[in-house]
Amino acid sequence: MENLISALHADISVIGTLKTFRKGARMLDMGMPIAHLYLVVKGRVIMTKNFRNSKKRHICHIMYPGEFVGIGEIFSKEKTSRMSAFALGEEVRAWKIPYFKFELELRQNSNLVDCIILQFIKKRQEIWKRYQRKRSLSSPDVIIEFLKDIAKERGVAENGWIVAQGFTHSELGAYIGICRQSITQTLNSLKKENLIKYNRSEFLINPKLLQK
Amino acid sequence: MENLISALHADISVIGTLKTFRKGARMLDMGMPIAHLYLVVKGRVIMTKNFRNSKKRHICHIMYPGEFVGIGEIFSKEKTSRMSAFALGEEVRAWKIPYFKFELELRQNSNLVDCIILQFIKKRQEIWKRYQRKRSLSSPDVIIEFLKDIAKERGVAENGWIVAQGFTHSELGAYIGICRQSITQTLNSLKKENLIKYNRSEFLINPKLLQK
Numbered sequence: 001m002e003n004l005i006s007a008l009h010a011d012i013s014v015i016g017t018l019k020t021f022r023k024g025a026r027m028l029d030m031g032m033p034i035a036h037l038y039l040v041v042k043g044r045v046i047m048t049k050n051f052r053n054s055k056k057r058h059i060c061h062i063m064y065p066g067e068f069v070g071i072g073e074i075f076s077k078e079k080t081s082r083m084s085a086f087a088l089g090e091e092v093r094a095w096k097i098p099y100f101k102f103e104l105e106l107r108q109n110s111n112l113v114d115c116i117i118l119q120f121i122k123k124r125q126e127i128w129k130r131y132q133r134k135r136s137l138s139s140p141d142v143i144i145e146f147l148k149d150i151a152k153e154r155g156v157a158e159n160g161w162i163v164a165q166g167f168t169h170s171e172l173g174a175y176i177g178i179c180r181q182s183i184t185q186t187l188n189s190l191k192k193e194n195l196i197k198y199n200r201s202e203f204l205i206n207p208k209l210l211q212k
Numbered sequence: 213m214e215n216l217i218s219a220l221h222a223d224i225s226v227i228g229t230l231k232t233f234r235k236g237a238r239m240l241d242m243g244m245p246i247a248h249l250y251l252v253v254k255g256r257v258i259m260t261k262n263f264r265n266s267k268k269r270h271i272c273h274i275m276y277p278g279e280f281v282g283i284g285e286i287f288s289k290e291k292t293s294r295m296s297a298f299a300l301g302e303e304v305r306a307w308k309i310p311y312f313k314f315e316l317e318l319r320q321n322s323n324l325v326d327c328i329i330l331q332f333i334k335k336r337q338e339i340w341k342r343y344q345r346k347r348s349l350s351s352p353d354v355i356i357e358f359l360k361d362i363a364k365e366r367g368v369a370e371n372g373w374i375v376a377q378g379f380t381h382s383e384l385g386a387y388i389g390i391c392r393q394s395i396t397q398t399l400n401s402l403k404k405e406n407l408i409k410y411n412r413s414e415f416l417i418n419p420k421l422l423q424k
């Protein structure tokens with residue numbers, strides 16, 4: 001997978017231009033025509049959707065470096081974006097790629113096809129995980145399982161803690177489908193038990209939490 | 213899309229063999245190595261998973277004609293099945309295709325790649341829909357929305373009703389994540405209002421339900 005991604009960056013650098021997005025910058029706009037997609041190089045991008053029957057904004061996906069933003073629309077008839085995309089919590093760097101160039105590349109680059117399909121499978125598994133937890137666990141347990149995930153998948157060991165990039169309480173809620181109040185309550189009680197520490201930019205997770 | 217599928221069947225007939233599965237027959241076994249995948253031609257196939265922390269069997273997907281069963285594993289390192297697959301409620305006909313032949317075909321057949329990516333996107337949207345409803349609607353409304361879906365997507369008009377293939381109450385529950393008791397209760401009350409009729413093999417849906 002690592003080799004796939006580095007080969008991919010070399011291919012994409014020919015057809016895309018590297019752009020920088022500030023915290024909160026909008027990269028895609030739900031319902032608007034799109035002519036570009038992005039390959040994330042640094043930082044995180046959130047894909048959000050306003051669902052019918054709901055005023056809340058949901059975070060559908062978090063895209064990390066090596067992942068494409070706006071990929072689904074290439075293969076569907078409608079060339080309007082089904083989600084909005086925003087730079088999350090820090091500066092984001094990404095390749096901006098015109099659709100028509102990407103489509104041409106796709107026809108000759110089986111490496112790129114593999115990357116895309118792997119990304120679809122991975123993101124589908126992430127949705128499943130969240131859906132399944134929502135079906136079978138209590139709110140505090142949903143939050144704990146999420147913290148374990150980011151510690152395992154994105155965490156860096158430091159002074160006996162595992163450091164992972166931060167989310168605000170409402171971002172966290174919009175991602176795992178728990179109201180902000182329950183998030184705050186659960187995080188506070190985990191903090192009292194010394195299982196986590198957090199600030200605006202990061203979560204520090206006690207390795208003991210992973211055994212929970 | 214229709215053209216894509218008929219072209220696909222011609223391609224697949226060269227590398228696969230057509231098989232028939234009786235009601236309830238197991239086509240894939242979760243955790244077991246797999247060497248074949250299937251392209252459904254007739255009937256429905258359910259993909260199920262036994263999740264950790266849960267005794268219940270969940271129905272992750274329902275695969276209809278034109279869709280592949282066991283496709284995700286081609287692109288992942290582990291060659292064991294992540295789900296079980298069973299013929300649902302009727303006879304199923306499907307092309308059985310050896311993996312190595314399918315992989316070779318994939319390298320030369322961009323039509324096949326498009327079909328697979330479209331299927332991934334479609335199934336991902338279906339999971340989203342269920343997850344989103346589970347997050348924001350009451351159990352009866354989740355059931356009503358599901359009935360509207362099968363009426364719109366799979367229904368056939370007949371004598372003023374829309375006929376769709378049936379599910380047992382527990383199958384329906386395992387698919388949309390509602391307990392069997394609530395399913396029975398809601399279906400009974402819809403029956404009393406003359407909005408649906410059902411038997412073992414089909415749902416008859418009153419077009420009035422679609423306006424609800």
